[in-house]
Amino acid sequence: MLRNMTTGSPARHMLLFYLPVVGGNLLQQVYSVSDTIIVGRFVGWQALGAIGGASVLSFAILWFCGSFGQGLSIVTGQRFGANDELGVRRSIATGFVLATTVSIMISLAALSFADPLLRLIKIHDDLFAMAKSYITIIFAGIPATAVYSIVSSQLRALGDSRTPMWFLLLSSLLNIGLDIWFVTSLGLGVKGVAAATTLSQFAVCISSCIYAVVRYPQFRMSRADWKIGQSDVWTHIRLGVPMAFQCELIAVSCVVMQGAVNRLGPVATAAFTTACHVDQLCTTFIYAGSATLCAFAAQNYGAGKFDRIRTGFNQSLLFIVGICVTGGAAIITWYEEIAALYVGKESAAVLIPLIGQFMRIRVPLFSFLGLSFLLRGALQGMNYALVPLISGISDLIVRSGMTVLLGRFFGFGGVCLGDAISWAVSVAVLGVPYLIAMRRHRGK
Numbered sequence: 001m002l003r004n005m006t007t008g009s010p011a012r013h014m015l016l017f018y019l020p021v022v023g024g025n026l027l028q029q030v031y032s033v034s035d036t037i038i039v040g041r042f043v044g045w046q047a048l049g050a051i052g053g054a055s056v057l058s059f060a061i062l063w064f065c066g067s068f069g070q071g072l073s074i075v076t077g078q079r080f081g082a083n084d085e086l087g088v089r090r091s092i093a094t095g096f097v098l099a100t101t102v103s104i105m106i107s108l109a110a111l112s113f114a115d116p117l118l119r120l121i122k123i124h125d126d127l128f129a130m131a132k133s134y135i136t137i138i139f140a141g142i143p144a145t146a147v148y149s150i151v152s153s154q155l156r157a158l159g160d161s162r163t164p165m166w167f168l169l170l171s172s173l174l175n176i177g178l179d180i181w182f183v184t185s186l187g188l189g190v191k192g193v194a195a196a197t198t199l200s201q202f203a204v205c206i207s208s209c210i211y212a213v214v215r216y217p218q219f220r221m222s223r224a225d226w227k228i229g230q231s232d233v234w235t236h237i238r239l240g241v242p243m244a245f246q247c248e249l250i251a252v253s254c255v256v257m258q259g260a261v262n263r264l265g266p267v268a269t270a271a272f273t274t275a276c277h278v279d280q281l282c283t284t285f286i287y288a289g290s291a292t293l294c295a296f297a298a299q300n301y302g303a304g305k306f307d308r309i310r311t312g313f314n315q316s317l318l319f320i321v322g323i324c325v326t327g328g329a330a331i332i333t334w335y336e337e338i339a340a341l342y343v344g345k346e347s348a349a350v351l352i353p354l355i356g357q358f359m360r361i362r363v364p365l366f367s368f369l370g371l372s373f374l375l376r377g378a379l380q381g382m383n384y385a386l387v388p389l390i391s392g393i394s395d396l397i398v399r400s401g402m403t404v405l406l407g408r409f410f411g412f413g414g415v416c417l418g419d420a421i422s423w424a425v426s427v428a429v430l431g432v433p434y435l436i437a438m439r440r441h442r443g444k
Contacts, residue, residue, distance in 0.1 A: 002216070003159025005296050006081050006303040010312040018292040020161040024152075025284040027168040029277075037341065038179045043189050049266045050130035051190055052273025053123045056258040058138045060251035061110055062145055064244050069099045069150035070291075071243030072236045074298045074380060077157035081302030088218050089225045092154050094232045096147075098240065103146030110139040121255055122262040127269075134190040141198030144205040151208045156295050158218060163211065167204045174200040242385035246376075246392030253399035253422070260407040260415050268412055271354035278338045278355070279362060282327035283369065289320045290373035297381025306382075306441035313378050313434075320374060324366035335359045354412050361416040368423040375430035379437070387433040394429045398422040 005013040039047045072095035079087035110117070114136055123131045152164035175196050182192025212219040261272045293316050300308045331338070339355050376388045402418030410417070 001160060001162065002080075003161075004080070005159060005299045006305055006308070010296065010308055011315045014292050014296055014312055014316065017156075017159065017161045017295060018288055020165040021156070021288040021291050022285055024161070024165040024168045025288050027165065027172045029280055029284055038183050039190065039193055042183055047130055047190050049270040049273065050123070050127040051134055051193065052276075053121065053127060053258065053262055053269050054118065054131035054135040054138075055273075056121060056251075056255050057110075057117050057135055060248065060255055061106060061139070061142060063251050064248040065099070065103050065106060065142060065146040066149040066153075067247035068102060068240045068244035069095065069146065070153045070294070071240035071380070071385070072098060072150065073153035073157040074239050074243075074294070074383075075236050076154050077295055077298030077381070078302035078383075080158050081299030084302075085218070086225075088158070089221050090228075090232060091236070092219060093221045093225045094228050094236050095150055095154060095240075097226075097228060098233070098236060099146050099150035100143065103143045106146075107139055107142035110142065111136065114139065121259045126266060130190045134194045137191060137194035137198055141201050144198070144202040148201060148205040148208055151205075151212055154219075155212065155216075156291065157298065158216070159295070159299070160216075161292075161295075163208075163215075167208045167211075170207065171200045171204040174203055239380075239383070239385050242389040243380055246389040249389075249392035249396040250399075253396040253403075256400040257403040257415060257419060260403045260418075261412070264407070264412055264415075267350060268354060271351040271412070272358065272415075274339050274351055275335075275355045275358040278335050279331055279359065281338070282324070282331055282363075282366060285323045285327060286320060286366070286370045286373055289316055289323075289370065290377035292316070292377075293374055294377035294381040297378050301382045306438070309378065309382065310438050313374065316374055317371065320370040321367050324370045328363040328366045332359055332363055357413045358416050361413060362420050365420040365423060368420070368427055372423055372426035372430060375427065375434050379430065379434055382437060384433060384437065387430065391426050391429045395422050395426055398425045 003013065003017060005017070039051060072091075076088055076091040076095065079091055114132060118128060118131055118135065148167070152167070155161075155163050178196030178199060179193060182188045182196055186192060188195065258272075262269050293312060296312050297309045300306070300312070335355060336352055339352060372391075376391065379387050399419055399422035402421050403415045404418075406414030406418045408414070
């Protein structure tokens with residue numbers, strides 16, 4: 001169901017939009033959780049470390065493609081808020097062509113440079129062969145993931161956050177079933193995990209495209225809608241590219257951080273991978289808040305209703321801070337039990353000391369992470385593409401520098417602290433432009 005968020009209660013609209021986004025994000029965690037549990041229990045913690053170490057590369061590349069699609073769809077949301085039906089169809093066509101073309105090019109490049117990329121992040125020699133076999137299959141599936149991502153982003157831009165959730169449910173169920181079959185029955189190890197993920201993505205890519213065309217007239221483009229000109233490309237590129245590079249800079253800083261962890265040995269790599277899965281049970285709610293506010297801001301920007309954007313931001317902030325406090329407290333209390341679910345009690349006993357250090361340092365600072373993502377979502381929805389890009393540059397400098405420097409002096413805990421410091425810096429970089437933007441549009 002499409003949702004026009006330019007009238008009515010902002011809190012109600014955002015909550016109804018937010019809940020399916022959270023559901024979708026949690027289902028995405030099911031991908032990684034199922035992989036982690038199955039590999040950790042049936043293959044071993046070395047394989048878990050290989051997947052965790054290599055996954056930072058797939059995260060960096062897939063986040064680029066996903067963020068590029070999300071940036072392109074901001075134009076779709078703005079035109080929907082302005083009641084420009086022709087512009088909506090033209091935007092969907094432009095976004096689809098750009099996202100597909102870019103993803104194919106990225107997939108080919110990633111496959112060509114898989115070895116150097118793994119060397120770059122310092123994958124341990126004991127884990128290298130498994131990491132390469134995993135990441136090669138994931139790289140081959142990049143176009144399918146990107147196409148599904150642009151369709152989902154465009155649906156959310158039109159206010160439909162439910163449909164992407166149902167397709168993520170389909171993907172998750174396929175992924176789990178194929179994981180079990182490939183790993184436990186066929187004994188394919190990490191290759192089976194990667195193949196399960198890639199095949200699941202191809203399935204939802206095809207099915208979501210068919211559904212969108214059948215269900216919504218906005219996706220039934222005429223021949224004229226596909227005649228994309230330079231102005232169409234530029235309008236979308238000016239939002240899509242900065243958003244993609246902003247996220248990619250953050251992802252690159254995560255690659256550097258993963259390299260700092262990998263230097264500490266296979267146990268540290270496995271502990272960091274498991275700890276990230278545990279704290280994602282809370283951070284996924286934060287990311288959903290950012291996506292919700294971005295869609296809300298884009299529609300109301302198109303309608304010229306900045307007071308609604310201000311109200312929506314304030315309400316979102318209160319909600320996300322509450323999530324950070326309650327979710328963080330739950331993770332601190334039960335992280336040992338949750339970690340054991342991922343890797344089993346025997347492996348958890350080896351990893352728990354480092355996982356506990358990870359949690360005690362990062363979790364109390366979750367509110368900074370939540371605020372930074374809300375600021376980023378609001379600014380992106382209001383056409384401020386360069387400010388989040390600048391934030392990405394600062395994030396790259398701070399996270400990379402702090403994790404490497406503090407990791408060298410303080411080990412695993414230093415890496416965790418360096419990551420948390422980057423959240424606070426992002427709040428400062430994004431907060432000032434947001435306040436200026438709200439003052440400039442006061443009363444509108």
